[in-house]
Amino acid sequence: MANFQLLNNIDHKDLKIKTDRSAELGDNLWYAVTFPEEFRNLQRYYPIFFIKNPNDGEFEAVAMFGVEDGENLFLDEKGWNASYIPLNIMRQPFLIGFQEKEQGGQTVREPVVTVDMDSPRVSQEQGEPVFLEHGGSSGYMEQVNSILNMLYQGLSGSKSFYKALTELDLIESFVLDVQLDDGSEHRLAGFYTINEDVLKELDGEQLEMLHRKGYLEPIYMVIASMSRVSDLLEIKNEQRKAAMGHAEG
Amino acid sequence: MTERIRNIVILGGGSAGWLTAGVLASEHCITSNSQISVTLVESPDVKTIGVGEGTWPSMRETLRRMGVSESDFIRECDASFKQASKFVGWVTGEPGDHYYHPFSPPQGYGDVNLVPAWAEIDGAPRFADAVSFQPHLCEKGRAPKQIVTPEYGAVANYAYHLDAGKFGRFMQKFCVEKLGVRHLLTHVEGVDTNDNGDISALRTGDDRVKGDLFIDCTGFSSILMSRHFEIPRVSTTDVLFCDTALAVQVPYPTADAPITSHTVATAQKAGWIWDIGLPTRRGVGYVYSSAHTSDEQAERALLDYVGKRAANLPASPRKIPIKPGHLQTFWHRNCVAVGISAGFIEPLEASALALIEMSAQMIADELPATRPLMDVVADRFNKRFLYRWDRIVDFLKLHYLLSRREGSDFWIDNRRPETVPDRLKELMELWRYRPPGRRDFPQIEEIFPAASYQYVLYGMGFKPDPSAHQRRLDDRKSAHDCFRVNQQLTGKYLNGLPSNRELIRHVVTHGMKRV
Numbered sequence: 234m235a236n237f238q239l240l241n242n243i244d245h246k247d248l249k250i251k252t253d254r255s256a257e258l259g260d261n262l263w264y265a266v267t268f269p270e271e272f273r274n275l276q277r278y279y280p281i282f283f284i285k286n287p288n289d290g291e292f293e294a295v296a297m298f299g300v301e302d303g304e305n306l307f308l309d310e311k312g313w314n315a316s317y318i319p320l321n322i323m324r325q326p327f328l329i330g331f332q333e334k335e336q337g338g339q340t341v342r343e344p345v346v347t348v349d350m351d352s353p354r355v356s357q358e359q360g361e362p363v364f365l366e367h368g369g370s371s372g373y374m375e376q377v378n379s380i381l382n383m384l385y386q387g388l389s390g391s392k393s394f395y396k397a398l399t400e401l402d403l404i405e406s407f408v409l410d411v412q413l414d415d416g417s418e419h420r421l422a423g424f425y426t427i428n429e430d431v432l433k434e435l436d437g438e439q440l441e442m443l444h445r446k447g448y449l450e451p452i453y454m455v456i457a458s459m460s461r462v463s464d465l466l467e468i469k470n471e472q473r474k475a476a477m478g479h480a481e482g
Numbered sequence: 483m484t485e486r487i488r489n490i491v492i493l494g495g496g497s498a499g500w501l502t503a504g505v506l507a508s509e510h511c512i513t514s515n516s517q518i519s520v521t522l523v524e525s526p527d528v529k530t531i532g533v534g535e536g537t538w539p540s541m542r543e544t545l546r547r548m549g550v551s552e553s554d555f556i557r558e559c560d561a562s563f564k565q566a567s568k569f570v571g572w573v574t575g576e577p578g579d580h581y582y583h584p585f586s587p588p589q590g591y592g593d594v595n596l597v598p599a600w601a602e603i604d605g606a607p608r609f610a611d612a613v614s615f616q617p618h619l620c621e622k623g624r625a626p627k628q629i630v631t632p633e634y635g636a637v638a639n640y641a642y643h644l645d646a647g648k649f650g651r652f653m654q655k656f657c658v659e660k661l662g663v664r665h666l667l668t669h670v671e672g673v674d675t676n677d678n679g680d681i682s683a684l685r686t687g688d689d690r691v692k693g694d695l696f697i698d699c700t701g702f703s704s705i706l707m708s709r710h711f712e713i714p715r716v717s718t719t720d721v722l723f724c725d726t727a728l729a730v731q732v733p734y735p736t737a738d739a740p741i742t743s744h745t746v747a748t749a750q751k752a753g754w755i756w757d758i759g760l761p762t763r764r765g766v767g768y769v770y771s772s773a774h775t776s777d778e779q780a781e782r783a784l785l786d787y788v789g790k791r792a793a794n795l796p797a798s799p800r801k802i803p804i805k806p807g808h809l810q811t812f813w814h815r816n817c818v819a820v821g822i823s824a825g826f827i828e829p830l831e832a833s834a835l836a837l838i839e840m841s842a843q844m845i846a847d848e849l850p851a852t853r854p855l856m857d858v859v860a861d862r863f864n865k866r867f868l869y870r871w872d873r874i875v876d877f878l879k880l881h882y883l884l885s886r887r888e889g890s891d892f893w894i895d896n897r898r899p900e901t902v903p904d905r906l907k908e909l910m911e912l913w914r915y916r917p918p919g920r921r922d923f924p925q926i927e928e929i930f931p932a933a934s935y936q937y938v939l940y941g942m943g944f945k946p947d948p949s950a951h952q953r954r955l956d957d958r959k960s961a962h963d964c965f966r967v968n969q970q971l972t973g974k975y976l977n978g979l980p981s982n983r984e985l986i987r988h989v990v991t992h993g994m995k996r997v
Binding site: 285286287288289290291292399402404405406423425 | 630
């Protein structure tokens, strides 16, 4: 269970964060939520799909690390095997929370930084210090703050992106049937991607609107990222083969 | 002179008229085809009936094909999700007497016959409860789909409860704005005919609305078919006695009260009471036989049912005559009746809107190219719909036939052999030794599938005797596998589905996605 506390330099003055990448530290995730501005960096390694948030039914984008729950094909004994790690992973164990504040007689919701004290990354002995000796933020924490800020801006700003895509019928559902070299099969359902046929049929006015709003680039990044599916499967096949070889040897 | 059928004129603007207009206009793409036109003429001073608040799952396909957004439909028609009918008190009238007729077929339907295995279970559970997860969802007030399920998609098969008045206005707007239907608000004073007796135009003051095909959607007045052509009616009161309804609207105690996702039909002394949950109110009505009770007694029974909320009803009960029966011929010359003008019967299985959809779809599919061909199509239409009406009468009668209720002439008279159609009697004999199957209902688009008959038959406590033959489909192991799968699905769906109220609230505020 997560135990989020408002981060402050008194309660958390000795807080350190383990920044290694491993399943034990909670990186065994098969996807992470992302936002359009991050698509360009992600598509070099990860397929980008859309899913529906089960709480409100709204679309959100995810970067995929595996093809089944709990599987992160980028993790090995050396850590996370890709030069770009999604911001939603890098922020761990911090999260933006909200605090209600009185301001000019009105209640406003203000974003604040919280930390999950039950995270296996939290330590007093090992890892990167969060605060400097006299209470200032460490270089590490400065970096986390900017990640949290990008995430917050990116996620809250992406609603209009999905609205535009939905209105143009640019999102379609798809089912990915995965067959591995050893014959085993998996089915990925509940994922959505760009409908390229609809995209090709858009008229100049619609394309201009997408371009002006900065949506055209992320749309093509999602399409480009589709070829990362076969990369994922290749890693999975190799891991399986290695595991089999190990068992036989 | 051209013989082509190009101009379709619909008279009457209730749900029947607008639904038919929508199906014809969308199936024939009239916005992009100038060869064909659909005009709906309605009188500004005729009130629509506004009953028929339950649909069949077919309505999802009908709306989807027309291009209606399901979210808009839910919002603007005050619609909710319907998954079943629950019959309370129909077997004995004792406490705990109820059974479900859900929209999802029995588990393994078509591959396994669950009836013998179910009948052998000691202290067998209710048939529908054993073979379908849906009654369990209904009992727990669950929605038939998740928040992430796209428009018209389902986890459990579903239909709608809707406000018929709002539905008519919603369809009107959609037909006129999106589908290119011409709308004339004017009073029709008479009918012009050709030498051959065909209708050539509707007279509206000094004007004429000309057409090649006329569709009578004028409800009880049946202006073209009954009044103009004097087509005789076939009464079904000798089989189904209910001929009057008293309807009220009942407010919810609070705005977030649960919305029941099935129609509740509760047996009464001389008929039964429907109870339909819309998002903003309930629609409740007593359908009764005027030969077996008085209007005063019926009103008292209705208010008793409504209970303590009866004190602050927004309006007193409204009386609706039913005149159960249908036209002898639905399509005569160049005129066809759709909706109540074609026939009306107690709404026990919500057949009214389903029949409108089927009629409109058949007219659209088989729209004759020329006038001579129209006689061929009319003959096919008449045979098809006479068959359908007979099946509706059989199926509704089945609900009464197996009742063991005593102490009221209505129920006792309903069991008299002379009131039972011959075909139903034959089927009852066949079903003693085998369950209802597809060969009993051989037409395509049967109005009620064999699965529906199974739910009612065994729900009413009919005891099968499967000893005569043992068939491959009767395999007990497969049947028990199905019971187990049904239990697993029940648990899974109960966990994963929101309440009906929650889902409706979500649809109203956020809408559903098309994908």
